[in-house]
Amino acid sequence: MPPSRSNRTAPKKPSTADPKDAVRRQVPCESCPLRKRKVFRRFTADELAFVKTFKTGELTAEAGSMLFLEGASSAHLYTVLSGLAFRYKLLPDGRRQILNYCFPGDFLGLQGSVMEEMQHSIEALSDMVLCVFQREGLWRLFETHAGLSFDVTWLAARSEQILDQQLLSVGRRSAVERCAHLLLHLAQRADEVGLSSSPNKVRIPITQQHIADTLGLSLVHTNRTLGQLMRNRVVRWKEHEFEILNRERLAELAGYDIDLAVRPLL
Amino acid sequence: MPPSRSNRTAPKKPSTADPKDAVRRQVPCESCPLRKRKVFRRFTADELAFVKTFKTGELTAEAGSMLFLEGASSAHLYTVLSGLAFRYKLLPDGRRQILNYCFPGDFLGLQGSVMEEMQHSIEALSDMVLCVFQREGLWRLFETHAGLSFDVTWLAARSEQILDQQLLSVGRRSAVERCAHLLLHLAQRADEVGLSSSPNKVRIPITQQHIADTLGLSLVHTNRTLGQLMRNRVVRWKEHEFEILNRERLAELAGYDIDLAVRPLL
């Protein structure tokens, strides 16, 4: 009865990344590699000092481990230092919808500060390193650092904006359009944070099942659709790395507004 | 070629609500009718005073007028005082995806403070009254009122959470499930802000085309699906007002987590 059930097997690693394992600071905030990227704004000395006190440690998460679990509550907030993850929701019968991907620089768990329990899960796609913050610190951040709290809001607004795009895709685009759009989106995000050697190459450890669950398609149909894109030499996909061979064509297929995409973020 | 084109005619009223027409305060913030509702937290005297200076006036918008236009930029932020609206995105060929509905108490236009241009449009469903704020005021708000800025973030996180649910629906639920879920969601939201005489009755001036564009379905199929729900006496729908006749059944159809739904907001 339910359409498009995600017929995937049980997660191989139900292991949960435990913040108690967090190591006490390894990358000092001053030399945070993320701060070099131009998508991020520069902190003032004061802000930097505060962030150092706000950060309680680092968490290393293995690929496949859970950062958040829907229905559970979490006392922590994270920032992605390195690695990738995805945020998703499940239906009781196992159908899965991936909501978005988490890249370095993303702020995770804000919703938990607002709801009792998490309304979504997050699973690491690769080994990750995360900065750990205490929820209570967030309130202190708002009280003492308007700039930073504005940033938090900025981040929230931006991720809402990405969700909007995703919803438009899933609701109104055809399978090819969705695939094309997703690939462009991922390429853009990866490029922003310097994850890709070239703006056209993206190394991201996802399976076609992930793509299917992102786009609201079945695994089989996703496979065929991607196959079509590959046969037409629009993209290439091998070993968890895909390459955009013909960006114009891909953008055309996606109905992607290029201008909109390359606007600087901050 | 494009599936599920929204074959609707051009909007009857391309008129844009112009903030220049905004009347200089009519409802004083002290007696804002919204503050009575228990979903909203109580302001301190200081916060109340600030909000009064932040608010620059009121805007009355006719049903059908545009509050925001995708691609345009706006110098204003709004809070819905009364009336309803919906937020949507269009594809170049006219397909439309409705992202969410805007209820009294909602904060509109935050994304514009973060992006250059709006990435979505908002259209009034009924005649509305909105409180108007200047964007610059927002920065001042963050600087001087941690509590209020936290609220803004709270609101943003909550609307992101609603988008998550919506994305799950559109991506992974069947047509009946989507309809059922949407109706429950609307009923809940309407009830929260006291829009409904009974928690089971919702007066909301939308057409089936709106529902279709919300759920990522075609108009015809939406009609049939709703028809099915009505034949089974699960809901009733007449004259822009629908009534939930059998909430248990509806929730069951939706796979809706009731517990999750009735949790108090603040």
Place this chain on the structure above:
DNA sequence: CGCGACCTTGAGTAGGCTCAATGCCGGTGG
């Protein structure tokens, strides 16, 4: 070598889409 994780491909089905008409108001103008 066997097993598990993933990708591919074929075949048949069905949920949802498009096209096209019809019916039902409520408003408007002759």
Place this chain on the structure above:
DNA sequence: CCACCGGCATTGAGCCTACTCAAGGTCGCG
């Protein structure tokens, strides 16, 4: 007063996109 029109809901018919079921195939690993 009535004819007409526009906006909306409804229904029938036929089609097609995307789904399900079911095999393989490949590769890496214990």
